[in-house]
Amino acid sequence: MLKTTDLVKRFGKFTALNGVNIEVNQGEIYGFIGPNGAGKSTTIRILLGMLKADAGEAKIFGQDAWKEAVQIHQRMAYVPGDVNLWPRLTGGEVIDLFLSLRGSRGKQVRKRREELMERFQLDPTKKCATYSKGNRQKVALVAAFASDADLYILDEPTSGLDPLMERVFQECILEAKREGKSVLLSSHILSEVEKVCDRIAIIRQGEIIESGTLAQLRHLTRTHLQIETRQPVSGLQALAGIHHLEQKGHTLALQVDADELDRVIQHVSPYGIVKLESAPPTLEDVFLRHYEDAGGR
Amino acid sequence: MASEFARSGILFRFIMKKERFRSLLWLVGVPCFTFIITFALDDLYPTQQARDGMAEGMRNPAMTAMVGPGDLDHYTLGAMTAHQMLLFTAIIVGLMNILLVTRHTRGDEEKGRMEIIQSLPVGRLSNLHAMLLMVCVSNLLLALVTGFGLATLPFDGMGLEGSLLYGAVLGGIGLFFAGVAALFAQLSGSNRGARGYAITLLVIAYLMRGIGDVTVEALSWISPLGWVTKAQVYAHNDWWPVCLMFLGSAIGFAGAYYLHSIRDLGAGFLNERPGRKQASPLLRTPIGLAWRLQRTGTIAWGIGMLLIGLSYGSVLGELESFFQENEMMKQFLAEAPGVSLTEQFISKIITVMAILATVPPVMAMNKLYGEEKRNRIEPVLGRAVSRTRLMTSYGLLSAGNGFVMLSLAAIGLWAAGTAAMEGKLAFGMVYSAAIAFYPALLVMIGTSAMLIGLLPKWNALVWLYLFYSFIVVYLGGLFQFPEWVAQISPFGHIPQLPVEEMDVSKVWLLTAVAILLATVGWMGYKRRDLHG
Numbered sequence: 122m123l124k125t126t127d128l129v130k131r132f133g134k135f136t137a138l139n140g141v142n143i144e145v146n147q148g149e150i151y152g153f154i155g156p157n158g159a160g161k162s163t164t165i166r167i168l169l170g171m172l173k174a175d176a177g178e179a180k181i182f183g184q185d186a187w188k189e190a191v192q193i194h195q196r197m198a199y200v201p202g203d204v205n206l207w208p209r210l211t212g213g214e215v216i217d218l219f220l221s222l223r224g225s226r227g228k229q230v231r232k233r234r235e236e237l238m239e240r241f242q243l244d245p246t247k248k249c250a251t252y253s254k255g256n257r258q259k260v261a262l263v264a265a266f267a268s269d270a271d272l273y274i275l276d277e278p279t280s281g282l283d284p285l286m287e288r289v290f291q292e293c294i295l296e297a298k299r300e301g302k303s304v305l306l307s308s309h310i311l312s313e314v315e316k317v318c319d320r321i322a323i324i325r326q327g328e329i330i331e332s333g334t335l336a337q338l339r340h341l342t343r344t345h346l347q348i349e350t351r352q353p354v355s356g357l358q359a360l361a362g363i364h365h366l367e368q369k370g371h372t373l374a375l376q377v378d379a380d381e382l383d384r385v386i387q388h389v390s391p392y393g394i395v396k397l398e399s400a401p402p403t404l405e406d407v408f409l410r411h412y413e414d415a416g417g418r
Numbered sequence: 419m420a421s422e423f424a425r426s427g428i429l430f431r432f433i434m435k436k437e438r439f440r441s442l443l444w445l446v447g448v449p450c451f452t453f454i455i456t457f458a459l460d461d462l463y464p465t466q467q468a469r470d471g472m473a474e475g476m477r478n479p480a481m482t483a484m485v486g487p488g489d490l491d492h493y494t495l496g497a498m499t500a501h502q503m504l505l506f507t508a509i510i511v512g513l514m515n516i517l518l519v520t521r522h523t524r525g526d527e528e529k530g531r532m533e534i535i536q537s538l539p540v541g542r543l544s545n546l547h548a549m550l551l552m553v554c555v556s557n558l559l560l561a562l563v564t565g566f567g568l569a570t571l572p573f574d575g576m577g578l579e580g581s582l583l584y585g586a587v588l589g590g591i592g593l594f595f596a597g598v599a600a601l602f603a604q605l606s607g608s609n610r611g612a613r614g615y616a617i618t619l620l621v622i623a624y625l626m627r628g629i630g631d632v633t634v635e636a637l638s639w640i641s642p643l644g645w646v647t648k649a650q651v652y653a654h655n656d657w658w659p660v661c662l663m664f665l666g667s668a669i670g671f672a673g674a675y676y677l678h679s680i681r682d683l684g685a686g687f688l689n690e691r692p693g694r695k696q697a698s699p700l701l702r703t704p705i706g707l708a709w710r711l712q713r714t715g716t717i718a719w720g721i722g723m724l725l726i727g728l729s730y731g732s733v734l735g736e737l738e739s740f741f742q743e744n745e746m747m748k749q750f751l752a753e754a755p756g757v758s759l760t761e762q763f764i765s766k767i768i769t770v771m772a773i774l775a776t777v778p779p780v781m782a783m784n785k786l787y788g789e790e791k792r793n794r795i796e797p798v799l800g801r802a803v804s805r806t807r808l809m810t811s812y813g814l815l816s817a818g819n820g821f822v823m824l825s826l827a828a829i830g831l832w833a834a835g836t837a838a839m840e841g842k843l844a845f846g847m848v849y850s851a852a853i854a855f856y857p858a859l860l861v862m863i864g865t866s867a868m869l870i871g872l873l874p875k876w877n878a879l880v881w882l883y884l885f886y887s888f889i890v891v892y893l894g895g896l897f898q899f900p901e902w903v904a905q906i907s908p909f910g911h912i913p914q915l916p917v918e919e920m921d922v923s924k925v926w927l928l929t930a931v932a933i934l935l936a937t938v939g940w941m942g943y944k945r946r947d948l949h950g
Contacts (some may be wrong), residue, residue: 166682166683169536170536170542171533171536171537171682171683171684172682172683173680173682189421190419190421190536190542191424191539191540191541192421192539193423194537194538194539194540195539197537198537199534199535200535201530201534203530204530204534205529205531205533205534206531207436209436210436218428218432219534219538221428222425222428222429222538222539222540223538223539224425224539246813261534265676274537287738293453296889328618407645
């Protein structure tokens with residue numbers, strides 16, 4: 122579906138991408154994660170044929186992303202993280218423009234359009250100048266999902282959406298997946314992509330540092346636990362998969378590898394749990410983990 | 419390669435739809451303006467004798483530098499219209515094309531709208547191609563409407579060929595500068611930059627033609643605005659300059675197509691120089707920030723005021739003879755005993771210049787509300803800066819701005835005038851006549867401050883007031899308005915030196931009014947809600 126091979130992009134002296142390899146298969150939601158400035162948007166813009174790679178290959182549907190951009194875009198939809206629209210056009214007008222530029226028309230598309238506006242609670246009669254960031258994003262999302270694309274490239278599409286709308290968005294991409302479509306979803310929040318993605322690639326300073334299925338990356342994700350017990354817990358050190366353990370009397374703070382969680386909880390519960398708080402792993406943890414594994418680099 | 423242009427048609431219709439009102443406005447406005455001026459010239463100079471008199475007044479280097487050469491020996495109504503109007507209309511058409519093209523190319527790209535368009539199955543060159551279609555259609559329409567419209571006017575000396583050429587020159591120069599703008603939209607990485615470079619080229623073309631027409635002929639041959647006069651509309655009717663314009667436009671667009679097809683979206687070829695790493699100590703105060711935001715504009719206006727002064731001054735030498743043959747000007751200036759017509763003209767010019775010099779300081783004051791509307795006042799007032807201090811900063815800056823503008827215009831007028839006239843022009847006379855208007859200028863700043871404080875949404879009213887002042891002061895003599903009509907404007911109270919006597923009490927009175935208005939504004943600003 123989508124494949125980059127050793128992609129390199131330089132802006133002057135600055136190397137934005139240094140050999141990026143990602144591959145999205147059919148019917149797959151692929152998470153593309155990294156902090157700001159890591160090279161996510163640069164990679165995506167190369168895939169869209171807006172930037173020309175200095176070296177390496179970017180192919181979508183087996184076609185070159187720069188040379189065959191128009192053919193590729195007929196079967197692909199894109200939503201940027203920062204949606205800018207014409208202030209004096211209404212949301213409805215913009216959606217129609219996008220759909221007609223794509224060549225999508227007919228009853229089916231109109232129906233999808235109405236249905237999606239309903240789901241995203243978008244008022245299409247308002248001028249784009251009055252829309253908030255989230256509403257402008259909805260315009261782009263409606264236009265993207267109303268068209269019948271085979272591949273969706275979404276660059277931090279939920280950065281302006283509230284949690285309810287984010288749910289709607291997640292439903293939309295899961296539906297697309299069920300129809301055998303592929304999605305490339307970029308984000309800087311790990312937990313957000315974790316919910317929906319089949320495979321994940323993590324990019325940092327223009328290089329992919331980890332990639333694979335969630336199960337393969339399970340070793341990267343640790344849950345933060347804060348536990349308070351009636352009796353002081355002992356013998357935790359002997360267990361595998363525990364990191365950064367801090368113990369102060371009755372309270373414990375620790376990180377647990379996801380696959381060891383069950384054993385740790387079983388070990389702790391006989392001591393009488395008073396309070397248990399857990400926090401999902403963050404991107405920083407993954408990076409820290411990565412450095413630990415790579416010996417600090 | 420057809421896919422490079424995929425769906426240009428839809429984008430073309432989209433641009434047309436977005437531009438329909440603006441395009442209609444200038445497709446109707448420019449030809450109508452031309453027709454009205456033609457009628458007005460026919461009215462003012464109904465006989466060949468009157469036109470020959472005007473032609474004599476035009477026969478001097480200063481006028482040639484300003485409006486270009488004309489067929490002064492056969493100054494028919496057509497030749498006169500082409501001589502007086504074609505060059506200026508061409509500049510306006512060029513400017514409109516520059517703004518149109520940059521807005522839809524680099525402008526849309528900079529705002530990030532091209533990114534979504536380009537992610538759709540749209541060719542890399544489609545938008546540029548749609549833009550080319552758009553400028554072709556609108557300039558063709560402009561040429562046809564103007565050309566056939568002029569041909570149908572009931573005047574002698576305006577034949578069909580000349581009329582069509584008149585239109586074609588306007589359309590041609592429009593296409594030429596559209597090409598220039600398209601090229602700079604690729605070269606520069608920002609909309610401001612693209613627009614700035616293209617307009618600079620337009621100004622250079624005008625200056626080159628001006629210098630060329632008076633001194634080195636070759637300079638006007640390479641200036642596209644020189645080609646406008648070389649067409650000799652309603653005289654020899656040469657069509658080759660129009661071909662040159664088409665050729666130039668084609669080269670511009672071809673270059674733009676090529677550069678656009680090889681570059682990254684959002685990138686330019688001329689690198690922006692990096693900004694300062696730290697704020698200079700000056701920038702760290704509210705007044706420093708206000709100045710920094712307006713610096714470029716203020717400098718541009720300053721140069722503009724100096725040029726206006728210089729160009730008015732340069733014609734002073736030829737005026738006396740010109741006046742003797744011009745009945746309307748006599749009526750316009752209303753003779754006064756003991757004062758030469760030149761001196762009367764100077765006082766008139768200074769009044770006009772004073773009103774023009776009021777524009778930049780009022781803009782500087784209004785910037786306070788402009789910043790508020792764009793939500794940029796909040797981060798300033800969020801710091802330990804009081805509203806009074808903020809408004810005082812803008813007020814002081816504006817007052818200083820006005821003083822400099824007035825001075826520059828007066829200096830320009832004096833410098834060019836004293837060089838052009840036989841008898842020397844006294845600097846003190848010109849400068850004091852100009853500075854006498856400073857209190858009126860302060861009243862306008864005060865009005866702006868008052869509106870910002872009390873009725874911020876109606877803050878544009880100050881422009882209406884200034885426009886009113888311009889009309890009553892500039893045309894008051896011609897239309898014989900009653901006294902009180904002029905008295906409503908602060909400019910109507912200023913004694914017109916050197917014709918009238920200096921009246922110090924009025925100066926103090928106006929200054930007091932300005933301070934009062936400003937104080938009301940300051941009080942209001944302290945109390946009202948901020949709008950953003």
